[in-house]
Amino acid sequence: MSDIIPPPNSPSDQLLDAGLYIVATPIGNLGDITLRAVDVLRRCDAVACEDTRVTGKLLKYLGLSKRLIRYNDHADSRQRGQIVDLARGSAVALVSDAGTPLINDPGYRLVKDMRVEGIPVTTAPGVSAVIAGLTLAGLPNDRFLFAGFVPSKDKARREALSELAQIDATLVFYETGPRLGKTLAVIEALLPDREVAVARELTKLHEEVQRGLPSGLMAWFDAHPPKGEIVLLIAPPGEAEISDDQIDELLRDALVTNKTSQAAAEVARATGRDRKALYARAMELRSQ
Numbered sequence: 236m237s238d239i240i241p242p243p244n245s246p247s248d249q250l251l252d253a254g255l256y257i258v259a260t261p262i263g264n265l266g267d268i269t270l271r272a273v274d275v276l277r278r279c280d281a282v283a284c285e286d287t288r289v290t291g292k293l294l295k296y297l298g299l300s301k302r303l304i305r306y307n308d309h310a311d312s313r314q315r316g317q318i319v320d321l322a323r324g325s326a327v328a329l330v331s332d333a334g335t336p337l338i339n340d341p342g343y344r345l346v347k348d349m350r351v352e353g354i355p356v357t358t359a360p361g362v363s364a365v366i367a368g369l370t371l372a373g374l375p376n377d378r379f380l381f382a383g384f385v386p387s388k389d390k391a392r393r394e395a396l397s398e399l400a401q402i403d404a405t406l407v408f409y410e411t412g413p414r415l416g417k418t419l420a421v422i423e424a425l426l427p428d429r430e431v432a433v434a435r436e437l438t439k440l441h442e443e444v445q446r447g448l449p450s451g452l453m454a455w456f457d458a459h460p461p462k463g464e465i466v467l468l469i470a471p472p473g474e475a476e477i478s479d480d481q482i483d484e485l486l487r488d489a490l491v492t493n494k495t496s497q498a499a500a501e502v503a504r505a506t507g508r509d510r511k512a513l514y515a516r517a518m519e520l521r522s523q
Contacts, residue, residue: 251278251326255318255349257342258328259335259361260293262464263439271359273297280325283318285340289332301328308341315345322354335363339383339409364437365407368466371444372432375471378404385410385418385467390492393421393501400426400505406469412461416453422469423449424488425505427481430470436463477506486517495521 256275261267276282276294281302284290294301304318306329321327329336329345336342349356369376382399385408386392396418399406410418415433422431432446433456441463445455485505489498499514 249278250280251275252355253322253324253326254355254357255322255346256326256328257336257346257356257358258330259359259363260290260330260333262333262362262364262367262437265293265296267362267438268293268297269359269361272361275326275328275359276301276330278326279328281321282328282330283345284330285332290330293330306342306345310341315348318345319348319352319354322349323352333362333364335361338363338365338381362438364409364464364466367437368407368432368434368468369405371434371437372405372468373446374405374430374432374468376405378471379407380404381407383409385414387414389417392418393425393489393492396421396425397501397504401472401507403471405471408467408469410465410467412463412465415456415461415465415467418467419449419453419456423453424485425501426469428473428477432468433461434466434468435461437466439463472507477508482506482508482513482516483520486513486520490517490521 256279258272258275259269260272276297277299279301281304282290282294283304283306285305285307287303287305290303304321304327306314306318318327329342331340331342337346346356365381369379380399380402382395386395412435419431422429427449429449430446431449431452432444433452434444436442445452447455482502485502486498489501493501495517496514499510499517502508502513503510
């Protein structure tokens with residue numbers, strides 16, 4: 236798989252109309268950039284980006300030189316206002332380090348401000364790691380929920396996965412290699428019978444998708460420590476009935492870090508079982 240293709244020639248040398256242009260950029264393979272994205276970047280007046288070094292490399296590959304404006308998670312209302320003011324009379328492209336802007340980044344605030352001010356906003360769609368992961372995972376994709384990054388703290392991670400567990404849709408998260416093992420362990424505790432897919436290094440030379448039950452994936456990635464950015468997908472709830480032994484295991488695990496009522500509520504959300512019955516069983520387990 237090649238990472239480089241010759242950039243296409245722009246169909247026009249005319250300047251773009253003033254406004255904000257949301258431009259998707261490659262997540263790995265530079266060949267995934269669209270003809271329209273190249274055209275917008277070639278003809279815009281400035282580019283708002285997360286990291287000027289990352290975007291600078293892309294522009295250099297395309298043979299372009301543009302004014303770069305840093306706009307990332309730390310940008311405040313003053314910085315947004317400067318970009319809004321610039322877009323009143325100039326064409327400003329908005330890009331992220333990789334993929335489609337506004338997906339798990341703060342770009343929506345900028346778009347909101349543009350809309351309030353009546354400034355045109357146009358999108359040049361393209362690559363998205365979420366969609367790429369869904370197409371490769373082989374899990375149901377007629378309904379899916381993208382939930383951003385899995386929380387990094389143990390308790391927050393467990394609470395987030397427990398809260399979303401009964402949603403009738405494939406769950407999609409971003410995750411990092413160093414934290415994947417801990418996340419799979421929580422999935423194994425809460426949802427041991429749900430299929431999981433781990434997609435990493437998407438569109439790159441070492442693209443990989445591993446799919447299976449969480450226990451099997453834990454063993455695989457223990458032996459093959461993952462690197463790179465990861466899209467983690469969890470299949471929607473199935474029809475299989477969870478056994479009483481599995482319920483006890485989930486309750487015991489939840490009781491390690493939670494009060495009895497909290498443990499019962501967590502397992503109820505994850506399994507659909509009656510919370511009062513789970514509370515009673517949790518009290519028995521705690522007394523043993």
